[in-house]
Amino acid sequence: MRKSWIPWLLLAVAPLVLGGALLIGPTPVALLDPHTALGRAVLLLRLNRVGAGFAVGAALAGAGVVLQALLRNPLAEPYVLGVSSGAALGAALAIFFGLTTLGALVLPASAFALGLATMALVYALGSHHGAPSLYGLLLSGVIVSAVASSLLMLLISLAPVEGLHSITWWMLGNLQSASGPLLAGCVALMAIAGGGVWLFARELDALTLGREMAHHLGARPGLVVGLGLAGATLLTAAAVALAGLIGFVGLVVPHVMRSLIGPAHRRLLPTAALVGGLLLVLCDALARTVAAPLEVPVGVVTALLGGPFFIVVLRRRRKAGWVE
Amino acid sequence: MTPALELHEVTAGYRRQDVLCGLSLTVAEGEWVALLGPNGAGKSTLFRVLTGLHPAAAGTLRLFGRDLRAIRPAERARLVAVVPQELATPMAFTVEELVTLGRLSVLSRWARPVAADRRIMERAMAYTDVLELRDRPYDELSGGEQQRVAIALALAQEPRLILLDEPTAHLDINHRLDILQLIERLNVERKLTVLFISHDLNLAAEFCGRLVLLDHGRIVADGPPAAVLREDLLREVYHCDLRVRPDAAGTPVVAPERKPRRIPPEQTVRVHVICGGGSGTELLRHLRLAGHQVTCGVLNAGDSDARAAAALDAELALEEPFSPIGAAALDRARQLAAGASAVVLCDVPFGPGNVVNLTLAEEALARGARVLINRHQLDRRDFTPGREALPRLTSLFARGALPWLRLDEVLAQLAAGRPPPKSAG
Numbered sequence: 058m059r060k061s062w063i064p065w066l067l068l069a070v071a072p073l074v075l076g077g078a079l080l081i082g083p084t085p086v087a088l089l090d091p092h093t094a095l096g097r098a099v100l101l102l103r104l105n106r107v108g109a110g111f112a113v114g115a116a117l118a119g120a121g122v123v124l125q126a127l128l129r130n131p132l133a134e135p136y137v138l139g140v141s142s143g144a145a146l147g148a149a150l151a152i153f154f155g156l157t158t159l160g161a162l163v164l165p166a167s168a169f170a171l172g173l174a175t176m177a178l179v180y181a182l183g184s185h186h187g188a189p190s191l192y193g194l195l196l197s198g199v200i201v202s203a204v205a206s207s208l209l210m211l212l213i214s215l216a217p218v219e220g221l222h223s224i225t226w227w228m229l230g231n232l233q234s235a236s237g238p239l240l241a242g243c244v245a246l247m248a249i250a251g252g253g254v255w256l257f258a259r260e261l262d263a264l265t266l267g268r269e270m271a272h273h274l275g276a277r278p279g280l281v282v283g284l285g286l287a288g289a290t291l292l293t294a295a296a297v298a299l300a301g302l303i304g305f306v307g308l309v310v311p312h313v314m315r316s317l318i319g320p321a322h323r324r325l326l327p328t329a330a331l332v333g334g335l336l337l338v339l340c341d342a343l344a345r346t347v348a349a350p351l352e353v354p355v356g357v358v359t360a361l362l363g364g365p366f367f368i369v370v371l372r373r374r375r376k377a378g379w380v381e
Numbered sequence: 382m383t384p385a386l387e388l389h390e391v392t393a394g395y396r397r398q399d400v401l402c403g404l405s406l407t408v409a410e411g412e413w414v415a416l417l418g419p420n421g422a423g424k425s426t427l428f429r430v431l432t433g434l435h436p437a438a439a440g441t442l443r444l445f446g447r448d449l450r451a452i453r454p455a456e457r458a459r460l461v462a463v464v465p466q467e468l469a470t471p472m473a474f475t476v477e478e479l480v481t482l483g484r485l486s487v488l489s490r491w492a493r494p495v496a497a498d499r500r501i502m503e504r505a506m507a508y509t510d511v512l513e514l515r516d517r518p519y520d521e522l523s524g525g526e527q528q529r530v531a532i533a534l535a536l537a538q539e540p541r542l543i544l545l546d547e548p549t550a551h552l553d554i555n556h557r558l559d560i561l562q563l564i565e566r567l568n569v570e571r572k573l574t575v576l577f578i579s580h581d582l583n584l585a586a587e588f589c590g591r592l593v594l595l596d597h598g599r600i601v602a603d604g605p606p607a608a609v610l611r612e613d614l615l616r617e618v619y620h621c622d623l624r625v626r627p628d629a630a631g632t633p634v635v636a637p638e639r640k641p642r643r644i645p646p647e648q649t650v651r652v653h654v655i656c657g658g659g660s661g662t663e664l665l666r667h668l669r670l671a672g673h674q675v676t677c678g679v680l681n682a683g684d685s686d687a688r689a690a691a692a693l694d695a696e697l698a699l700e701e702p703f704s705p706i707g708a709a710a711l712d713r714a715r716q717l718a719a720g721a722s723a724v725v726l727c728d729v730p731f732g733p734g735n736v737v738n739l740t741l742a743e744e745a746l747a748r749g750a751r752v753l754i755n756r757h758q759l760d761r762r763d764f765t766p767g768r769e770a771l772p773r774l775t776s777l778f779a780r781g782a783l784p785w786l787r788l789d790e791v792l793a794q795l796a797a798g799r800p801p802p803k804s805a806g
Contacts, residue, residue: 263485
């Protein structure tokens with residue numbers, strides 16, 4: 058029996074998690090006094106960081122939900138499909154050529170452009186007669202991802218010393234560098250993409266029955282798949298622009314939430330986004346404190362937590378809402 | 382009244398070949414039509430064309446009087462619903478969540494289903510008797526329950542035409558009957574037009590008033606069961622022998638004709654076959670299948686029966702193509718027939734060129750061998766100038782030759798008349 062109270066419980070827990078994350082960090086809590094200049098500065102940094110963490114986690118989980126439905130593929134996820142790597146390459150190119158000074162949206166835009174190209178390439182390589190296959194997509198995702206990563210390496214080795222550091226951070230995934238305008242721009246893009254995809258939630262439900270059935274039910278499968286893939290890519294690109302490469306959030310969260318509240322996307326999409334956001338905020342809090350005063354990139358934490366978890370979820374795939 | 386469906390000269394296909402070739406079909410509103418035909422006949426392609434999934438290369442297609450191409454997808458979903466062979470999703474949707482998708486084309490993107498939609502969904506579920514299953518995960522249901530959910534999903538679209546693609550293929554017989562009775566109710570009570578692909582000829586004949594038999598993308602027969610389920614038609618379309626007999630209520634029942642079993646070697650006999658023009662091919666094949674030794678002739682080289690006999694390794698007496706049978710060939714045939722315990726005449730016409738073959742039968746009968754003569758339209762098979770063949774055949778019958786019509790009669794005769802096992806003393 059599905060637990061319909063779970064989303065509401067999560068909504069109630071969310072402020073506690075976010076508030077707690079604000080208080081965690083190398084600076085003592087006593088200094089977070091909004092009445093002092095230093096306190097305001099630290100608080101603003103923390104808010105920025107928690108906000109970015111929530112937005113990135115939510116976007117990645119949302120992208121995972123959409124990709125898994127559109128590709129009817131339980132293992133689809135922006136990171137696994139290479140879309141994240143493609144988007145990271147786009148972002149790195151923008152940094153490398155110094156385009157980021159042109160405006161806050163240059164970074165997500167270039168990430169989106171290359172992410173979309175990657176998505177199209179992976180989809181084309183992983184399809185046979187126009188129908189993507191599970192293993193085909195994974196395989197082409199791995200290959201395209203490897204190529205994108207190599208190009209990223211090439212950029213790093215060519216980069217001037219001062220650019221090197223920030224590009225390396227892209228590859229590891231971290232939430233440190235989010236500036237105010239970039240954060241605002243990316244969150245706006247995520248809201249547009251996420252909201253847009255949510256409006257097609259029932260079409261996503263229908264597409265899990267296959268394209269033909271979706272067609273019979275009155276949807277336009279080609280249009281919905283195109284829009285959905287673009288939306289998922291935009292979500293990923295904005296997340297990558299904010300925080301670099303962060304894996305497994307988009308894989309684990311959709312699975313867990315689907316097993317808890319069912320696969321209907323009108324409910325699943327927002328709930329998974331909420332949980333993805335909270336999870337990444339928690340992971341980031343862990344990344345900041347586990348080796349304090351040093352910081353671990355949050356992408357490392359999600360991979361370390363998500364990998365084993367993913368294996369467990371995969372083994373219980375039937376229970377997690379996927380039929381063989 | 383405008384028909385539910387009007388196809389005029391519709392041609393459609395894939396890259397290489399046309400699957401539908403100039404197909405025309407009209408289905409009136411409220412009809413229940415079964416589409417029959419072997420695999421690859423074009424039934425599924427026809428469905429794909431009807432729902433706009435596959436474009437027609439030529440011809441016109443009207444749904445309730447409107448050109449299919451001019452109907453928007455959401456509107457089309459309210460006219461036609463499809464029940465697939467198997468509805469499958471990799472995710473654990475509940476029954477109700479799936480049935481909601483039937484309202485996809487109507488529901489607002491911004492809101493939950495309103496009361497009117499809920500009523501329609503509930504009615505669809507009640508009709509198909511899945512209301513109690515509404516909160517159960519679809520993938521945990523039995524095959525019959527899943528198929529009822531698939532129909533509920535289609536009904537939730539409130540269509541005027543419903544296409545069912547072998548909805549009972551994966552079900553056992555009692556669930557098949559369940560589903561078909563459900564469709565019957567929809568057809569009768571809701572005046573729903575039903576188009577139904579089936580491989581089960583008997584169930585189709587039992588339930589549908591009209592059968593349409595497709596083969597190679599063309600309509601071979603269209604009409605009530607008795608007019609479509611004919612042995613000759615079915616043999617041509619399905620390439621195997623089928624027996625059609627009316628049941629107690631007069632509905633035709635189709636059953637596959639039992640293939641002759643190979644008989645033990647000591648019971649096989651030597652048979653000489655007189656045929657020509659394809660009249661003997663099937664017999665030759667069945668005799669060889671049963672394990673009999675077969676000889677054949679006289680035939681003209683190049684005759685289709687001669688080719689078949691050669692392919693079946695039967696010994697042959699041959700004459701030059703298009704030539705009357707000469708003495709040499711007849712002698713050769715005499716030698717072959719002399720060793721045969723039976724001579725079989727097929728449904729072959731006799732003319733001046735081949736009438737001498739009758740001598741073989743006459744000699745066999747004189748020697749005490751059995752002679753079996755196909756009696757199909759004997760009087761119309763005599764093309765000799767002096768009409769000598771018919772009296773000779775009649776006299777053969779008078780002297781003990783046996784008439785036959787069907788292959789199994791010949792095979793039974795050969796088996797019955799085999800030499801009795803030698804007993805001691």
